[in-house]
Amino acid sequence: MKEVAAKAQKSALIIDATDNVAVALQDFKKGDQCQISSNGREEKIQLLEDIPFGHKLAIQFIEENESVLKYGEEIGKMKTAVKKGGWIHVHNMFCERGGGK
Amino acid sequence: MSQTFMGFLRKDGKVGVRNHIAIIPSVFCSAKVAERIAYQVPGSVYFRHPVGCSQVGEDLEVTAKTLIAIGNNPNFAGVVVVGLGCERFSPYELADGIAPSNKMLDTVVIQEEGDSLAAIQKGSRIAREMQQMASKQVREEFPVSKLIIGLNCGGSDMTSGLIANPALGHASDKLVKHGGSSILSEITELLGTEEILARRAVNDEVAQDIMNTVRHTEDKLLKQTQQSSNKARTHLISTGNYDGGLSSVVEKSLGSMKKSGNAQFSGVIQYGHQPKSQGLFLLDSPGHDGEVSTGQVAAGAQIILFPTGRGTPTGFPGVPVIKITGNPKTYGRMKENIDINAGEVLLGNRTLEQMGEEIYQDILEVASGKQVKAEILGHDEQFCITRLP
Numbered sequence: 001m002k003e004v005a006a007k008a009q010k011s012a013l014i015i016d017a018t019d020n021v022a023v024a025l026q027d028f029k030k031g032d033q034c035q036i037s038s039n040g041r042e043e044k045i046q047l048l049e050d051i052p053f054g055h056k057l058a059i060q061f062i063e064e065n066e067s068v069l070k071y072g073e074e075i076g077k078m079k080t081a082v083k084k085g086g087w088i089h090v091h092n093m094f095c096e097r098g099g100g101k
Numbered sequence: 102m103s104q105t106f107m108g109f110l111r112k113d114g115k116v117g118v119r120n121h122i123a124i125i126p127s128v129f130c131s132a133k134v135a136e137r138i139a140y141q142v143p144g145s146v147y148f149r150h151p152v153g154c155s156q157v158g159e160d161l162e163v164t165a166k167t168l169i170a171i172g173n174n175p176n177f178a179g180v181v182v183v184g185l186g187c188e189r190f191s192p193y194e195l196a197d198g199i200a201p202s203n204k205m206l207d208t209v210v211i212q213e214e215g216d217s218l219a220a221i222q223k224g225s226r227i228a229r230e231m232q233q234m235a236s237k238q239v240r241e242e243f244p245v246s247k248l249i250i251g252l253n254c255g256g257s258d259m260t261s262g263l264i265a266n267p268a269l270g271h272a273s274d275k276l277v278k279h280g281g282s283s284i285l286s287e288i289t290e291l292l293g294t295e296e297i298l299a300r301r302a303v304n305d306e307v308a309q310d311i312m313n314t315v316r317h318t319e320d321k322l323l324k325q326t327q328q329s330s331n332k333a334r335t336h337l338i339s340t341g342n343y344d345g346g347l348s349s350v351v352e353k354s355l356g357s358m359k360k361s362g363n364a365q366f367s368g369v370i371q372y373g374h375q376p377k378s379q380g381l382f383l384l385d386s387p388g389h390d391g392e393v394s395t396g397q398v399a400a401g402a403q404i405i406l407f408p409t410g411r412g413t414p415t416g417f418p419g420v421p422v423i424k425i426t427g428n429p430k431t432y433g434r435m436k437e438n439i440d441i442n443a444g445e446v447l448l449g450n451r452t453l454e455q456m457g458e459e460i461y462q463d464i465l466e467v468a469s470g471k472q473v474k475a476e477i478l479g480h481d482e483q484f485c486i487t488r489l490p
Contacts, residue, residue: 011449013264013446025447025449037452052346053259054259054345071267071355071359073294073355076348076351089343089348093349095349095352097337097349
């Protein structure tokens with residue numbers, strides 16, 4: 001998968017227009033500029049952390065306990081607030097369903 | 102863009118996208134004879150299975166209903182039922198179940214013919230004649246409301262939930278919007294999203310059916326895993342999923358569910374049954390690639406849509422399986438097996454909506470006769486009837 005990621009443009013994918021996250025289409029380093037585009041919306045976001053391929057980045061400020069929206073649906077809530085360009089994963093997001101970490 | 106396709110009208114009003122003769126064994130004992138008949142008559146397809154005898158109750162019911170429903174699928178112009186003669190599921194019961202379709206139909210029973218060679222000879226003559234009759238039929242134009250597609254997936258990687266499935270969702274939504282039908286299954290891949298699915302139900306009754314179907318599957322899985330000494334195995338999401346960037350089981354299941362786009366669910370259908378109306382349906386089936394496709398073809402699907410990130414070559418007898426990958430590297434490696442390269446989205450060359458439109462147009466072309474790669478290469482592994490414990 002890493003080789004696939006290397007060929008992609010420096011961009012992230014917004015799956016649904018109502019989402020507040022985008023998915024990294026390649027490995028990003030802190031400080032990288034990431035291109036997001038969705039239904040006419042074109043923007044460059046500066047990343048605040050390293051974000052690996054396939055992981056989520058906030059495309060706007062998301063408050064503590066606010067829903068994380070991907071696929072136009074809630075996939076969990078924030079344990080702590082995240083700034084635009086921040087990484088969202090199990091360290092700062094929770095979902096009561098499913099077990100695991 | 103046209104909202105029609107060129108298909109074969111059947112006497113029961115259904116429309117086939119293929120015009121094959123189906124050779125269906127009623128029991129595993131007659132599988133080889135069915136296979137030999139199909140080899141004698143190119144244009145026919147056969148359905149190898151390991152069941153039809155030594156089964157009881159619901160398990161036998163599902164086998165019977167599924168085989169009958171396969172025979173009724175409009176992709177088949179005629180059916181030759183091949184029985185042994187002493188099996189639990191009678192070949193005549195199978196033929197009686199297909200008879201209402203008014204398609205060409207005949208039955209060959211090995212023990213009545215004398216031996217397997219006699220049965221192959223008789224069956225081949227029947228299939229040959231049916232094939233000649235079928236070859237006279239020409240395609241006519243029909244609206245997409247006559248199409249039913251099955252949504253399946255297998256050999257997934259992270260591009261499946263990210264790209265191929267959401268792109269397919271756009272195509273499914275467009276088909277449903279124009280009056281066609283689409284079937285989502287793989288209940289084991291939907292755990293955690295039952296409330297989201299239920300919200301998309303057309304009414305409260307369907308919402309309740311969806312909740313019950315998903316919960317029933319989860320209860321069954323829980324029972325099967327309770328005794329496990331490795332507690333991590335009972336988690337609905339794996340360490341590998343987390344490493345790949347998924348943060349919850351809801352997020353993982355949404356990646357599977359989004360094959361069905363955003364359309365409303367018109368109902369839930371049981372395995373071996375058919376939808377009573379048009380629209381998007383949920384079929385109660387476990388996640389096995391073959392069991393899913395078989396349930397969908399039994400439900401009437403003429404085409405299967407199949408996202409695969411890592412790449413799988415499998416196909417279904419007499420039913421085109423359109424392979425889509427969201428991984429450009431997989432497409433590069435498996436060009437002879439994959440029909441649509443949705444990896445263009447990953448590379449930034451297409452949006453999900455544009456990819457969805459390409460998939461939709463491909464569905465219409467395949468429905469009108471364009472062969473998919475699995476058909477041309479003879480892949481037919483996906484026929485696999487589900488078993489009940």
